[in-house]
Amino acid sequence: MPELKQKSFSVSTQALTGLMESYLHAPSPALAKTLRSILAEWEQEQEQPLPPHILEKAVEQSPVAVSITDLKANILYANACFTEVTGYSPDEIVGKNESVLSYKSTPLDVYQDLWKSLLEKQRWSGVMVNKRKDGSRYLAELCITPVLDNNGEPTHYLGIHRDITSVFALEQQVKNQKALIESVVDSSPAAMAVLDTNQKVLLDNQAYKKLVGDMRGKETAHALLEGICKDDAGFTEVLENRHSFHEIEVPCYIRGREEPRWFLVSGIWFREQASTADAFFSGEKVPYLLLVAQEITRQKQQQEIIRRNAMRALMAEEELTQGVRETLAAAVYQLESPFNMLNAALDMLQRREEKNAMDGTLLSVLSEVREQGIKTLENLRNAIPNAAEIEPSAINFNRIVHDVLLVSTERLLSEGIVIDWQPNSTLPPLYGWEPKLRGMVKQVLDNAIEAITDSDASVREIKLQTDTEDGWVCFSISDSGPGIPEALRLKVFEPFFSTREQGRGHHTGMGLSLVQEVINQHAGTIEIEPDDSDGCRVKIRFPAARV
Numbered sequence: 001m002p003e004l005k006q007k008s009f010s011v012s013t014q015a016l017t018g019l020m021e022s023y024l025h026a027p028s029p030a031l032a033k034t035l036r037s038i039l040a041e042w043e044q045e046q047e048q049p050l051p052p053h054i055l056e057k058a059v060e061q062s063p064v065a066v067s068i069t070d071l072k073a074n075i076l077y078a079n080a081c082f083t084e085v086t087g088y089s090p091d092e093i094v095g096k097n098e099s100v101l102s103y104k105s106t107p108l109d110v111y112q113d114l115w116k117s118l119l120e121k122q123r124w125s126g127v128m129v130n131k132r133k134d135g136s137r138y139l140a141e142l143c144i145t146p147v148l149d150n151n152g153e154p155t156h157y158l159g160i161h162r163d164i165t166s167v168f169a170l171e172q173q174v175k176n177q178k179a180l181i182e183s184v185v186d187s188s189p190a191a192m193a194v195l196d197t198n199q200k201v202l203l204d205n206q207a208y209k210k211l212v213g214d215m216r217g218k219e220t221a222h223a224l225l226e227g228i229c230k231d232d233a234g235f236t237e238v239l240e241n242r243h244s245f246h247e248i249e250v251p252c253y254i255r256g257r258e259e260p261r262w263f264l265v266s267g268i269w270f271r272e273q274a275s276t277a278d279a280f281f282s283g284e285k286v287p288y289l290l291l292v293a294q295e296i297t298r299q300k301q302q303q304e305i306i307r308r309n310a311m312r313a314l315m316a317e318e319e320l321t322q323g324v325r326e327t328l329a330a331a332v333y334q335l336e337s338p339f340n341m342l343n344a345a346l347d348m349l350q351r352r353e354e355k356n357a358m359d360g361t362l363l364s365v366l367s368e369v370r371e372q373g374i375k376t377l378e379n380l381r382n383a384i385p386n387a388a389e390i391e392p393s394a395i396n397f398n399r400i401v402h403d404v405l406l407v408s409t410e411r412l413l414s415e416g417i418v419i420d421w422q423p424n425s426t427l428p429p430l431y432g433w434e435p436k437l438r439g440m441v442k443q444v445l446d447n448a449i450e451a452i453t454d455s456d457a458s459v460r461e462i463k464l465q466t467d468t469e470d471g472w473v474c475f476s477i478s479d480s481g482p483g484i485p486e487a488l489r490l491k492v493f494e495p496f497f498s499t500r501e502q503g504r505g506h507h508t509g510m511g512l513s514l515v516q517e518v519i520n521q522h523a524g525t526i527e528i529e530p531d532d533s534d535g536c537r538v539k540i541r542f543p544a545a546r547v
Contacts, residue, residue, distance in 0.1 A: 067159045068147075073098040076156070085140075085163050087133030098159070101140075103131040114144065121146050121154060127164070139165045191263075191293040193221050202288070211293070214261075215254060221291050223252055224265050242269045242287055249296070262300040263293040312407040318439055321385050328384045332377060339373045346370060394429040394545050395437065397473050398466055404441045405464075408449075412462075415453055420463040427466050430473045431545040432522045440518040444477055444538055447512070451481030451536060473544050478537040484528055 059066055065082035069075050078093050086093070086101060093100075102111075106128045117124035125143040132138060142161040146154040182205075185192055191208035193201050201221055204212075211220045227250035245267050251260035271285035278284065346366050405412075405419065412419060448462050463478040519526050524542040 064160050064162045069157045101130040103129045103137055105129045138163045139168050193291045195221055195289045224250055224293055244268050261297045264296050266292045308406045311403050315407050325384050328380055332380045342370055392432050395432055395434055396429055398423045398427055400437050400441055404445055416460050417452055418461045422465045424466045428544040430542045436518045440515050443515050448477055448479035451479050455482045471544050472541040474541050476539045480535045483536045
């Protein structure tokens with residue numbers, strides 16, 4: 001650079017000297033020509049937009065270390081920042097080889113790659129470990145460019161480098177913290193994923209990756225969000241309105257697996273600084289959704305076992321209570337018939353015009369019997385257990401049928417009966433008393449099981465179905481038993497009537513009568529469909545609750 005400065009300065013001086021000499025001596029044509037040439041050259045230099053001394057100052061004051069070497073890497077020039085970075089002053093470093101900065105921890109292949117690029121007249125950039133004058137090391141980010149002449153041949157090498165030790169330390173700290181966080185997140189048994197507003201998974205942990213594999217390629221985050229939102233509108237609401245949620249139980253159905261896997265899902269929205277150029281000053285932040293799913297399948301199974309056992313005990317108690325009510329109601333019913341005959345006889349005796357001593361005595365005895373009978377019937381009626389008083393509520397009838405099937409599984413298996421259960425997944429709720437409806441379904445299912453057990457049918461199957469029909473919740477149950485003759489399809493709802501043979505079973509024949517009572521309490525209907533020739537098909541309907 002000093003040579004360049006000196007040359008530029010000498011050219012300007014020669015031009016000015018020639019100009020002055022032209023004015024001191026008498027001009028001649030040759031001198032006039034020389035004068036014009038020199039003046040043109042001088043004017044051209046003055047018209048340059050960037051004078052050479054500006055370029056020199058820019059390089060000297062550059063915030064990065066700049067050096068110029070010959071083709072053997074001997075240093076010819078170094079700027080002030082070079083001195084700041086390396087500790088060598090220009091007097092100490094000019095004339096020395098760039099290798100004085102090299103340190104052994106830089107791999108040999110880095111230097112080989114550097115010289116290969118330079119010999120091919122190509123720019124090289126990379127990172128090296130350099131050594132300062134005091135022996136301390138620093139990390140240098142270098143860019144070395146061949147300076148080519150008019151023939152395209154290299155004459156010098158221009159080197160620019162900066163100390164990136166602190167930047168590297170910061171980057172490593174960030175990487176180490178990131179690796180630490182990722183290791184902690186990956187070791188978590190909960191599946192975690194970060195989604196953008198376009199529903200794309202940007203980050204996930206090992207548990208989530210394993211879950212994606214278990215789901216056989218289906219995007220797990222979408223399945224979980226759909227399970228939370230129930231519909232596409234809810235899914236869009238979560239993504240667009242940034243609604244967070246906490247510990248929602250969500251089932252995931254996997255192909256080839258009958259039972260769902262259950263997850264406790266939470267979603268937390270957070271905002272992060274955007275990485276675009278426009279966001280540098282605006283501070284724009286981009287929203288992301290952190291999805292956390294903790295599998296609770298085993299806990300749900302244990303809860304289901306506990307609930308099933310509790311349901312079995314509850315239904316056994318309800319069935320026992322129902323049996324007592326049925327027995328006492330049957331006793332009251334049976335006693336009322338002769339008691340009514342006794343009342344009729346007393347009325348006849350009291351209306352007779354002529355009374356003798358015998359009639360008076362008989363009347364007295366019969367009156368006493370009637371009084372005792374009234375007390376006995378009253379005691380029996382009072383002994384009938386009252387149903388537990390509960391408030392009616394909105395009920396999912398599918399849940400009722402599911403509970404009854406759970407507690408009846410062992411009996412169905414022991415009888416070798418196959419259940420075909422076809423629930424309507426969009427069944428509306430109905431309003432009523434859950435224990436009564438559960439007892440009703442249990443009773444009609446027991447009747448179907450007994451019908452198949454009493455028959456010699458080769459097919460042992462019960463079909464259950466729920467559906468909707470013009471504002472009604474419909475439940476139908478079909479069995480492969482002998483069926484009910486058309487003449488008896490109304491009579492079976494009478495108390496103490498049974499199609500079973502005498503001596504078989506222990507029921508009093510109140511079953512369908514009590515079923516009809518529950519149906520009437522819920523403003524429903526029941527019918528035995530007459531067009532069903534194979535077995536029996538009972539259809540029950542209840543008005544759907546108004547939402």
